Amino acid sequence: MTTAQLAAVSYLARYSGHTHVLYAYQLREWFAWCEGSGLDPLVGIQRAHVELYIRGLGDRGLMDSTVVTMMHGVRGFFRFAHIDGLIAADPAVYARLPKIHRDETRTQGLDRLELIRFLQVAQTLTVHHGALAYLLGINALRASEAAAVRIEDYADTLRGHRVLHLVGKGNKPATMPLTVPVLRVLEACRGQRTSGPLVLRPVSGQPIDRRDVYRMVARIATAAQIPRHISPHSLRHAAITNALDAGVPLRDAQILARHADPRTTEHYDRAPAATSTGTASTS
Structure with a gap:
């Protein structure tokens, strides 16, 4: 060799x-x-x-x-x-x-006001839609990561803050803090349950999979009257872009995104939040 x-x-x-x-x-x-x-x-x-x-x-x-x-x-x-x-x-x-030019991307982003409306409307549908929206749009989880979250995954406290343990892209373990608003929504979704998958299919009560994530995101986008295709990655994109636009240091945004290379995170900073078209990235 x-x-x-x-x-x-x-x-x-x-x-x-x-x-x-x-x-x-x-x-x-x-x-x-x-x-x-x-x-x-x-x-x-x-x-x-x-x-x-x-x-x-x-x-x-x-x-x-x-x-x-x-x-x-x-x-x-x-x-x-x-x-x-x-x-x-x-x-x-x-x-x-x-x-990479903006017209090459298939990711349709959300500006700050659209993201807020998306999160608000999601909570009016079901607690499961609300929890999913916050995991994607605030904590920047990928579709498969959000579907895999279990109640036990956010039971721990680190330095006085509740944290979420997950296994990300490439089977890399990660730990991220949960803000009070996110934790409140997750707890509403959990209800009286103490273990098992967090987000369930609202009708059947069965655990969601990646396809369910796409369907639930599409339903929220329709209810929020967002007039274009919105995918789970649109929410991840919005979380990272809005963090950068709010002045969060690149290093902190990289930690949120869980990118190995900060240059990947920089791709999300190519357009101001006022635009609704995201940058090219599938990370």
Whole structure:
């Protein structure tokens, strides 16, 4: 096994599920390009090589946002190889990526007033809609994360504050504080229950799944008279964007978003909250 192959295996071992599959595909594409160019995929690579690869992705007709996504695994591969001492410098860290234009995004964001209306209307539907809306729109959870929240997950107190334990993207555990308004809504949803899934299907009382999250968000958006498609990621997007617009330091917003790289969080700060179209991100 070559040094590059060993580094790739070590890097991919950090991830599982969809992220592992995606990054493995991106590294295969990078390795294939290097082989065709007579280059070692790791040793001796310079920033110019990485930028030639990025240009080649664009020449294949990929959208700028797709090119940026294709580079996630490659940039992580070099970053950790550098951290592990396999290369002296990271050649991808300053490689120029295409700028993502707003019209490429499929995420429809919410401005501050729309987010407030969304949260208020959600609570008028059912306590389950209210809890889901706050988990997505205040704590910036992803759809699968919100669906997986259990009552036991927010029973602990840390430094005098109730906290929520969850397993996020890439099976990474995380702990986040719960504000009093969020905790109040979660407690209303919990009722007299002491364990089990928090958010339930309002009619059947069965635990929700990712598809239910999408359906419940769509129902809230319709009731709130938001005249465009709103997804669970729209709420996550709104939570992060509104935090940045309110002057929250980038580091704190990164912690809220649970992004490994602050540059990912910065993508959410490309437009003022007064606009209703989000930036390109699926993180």
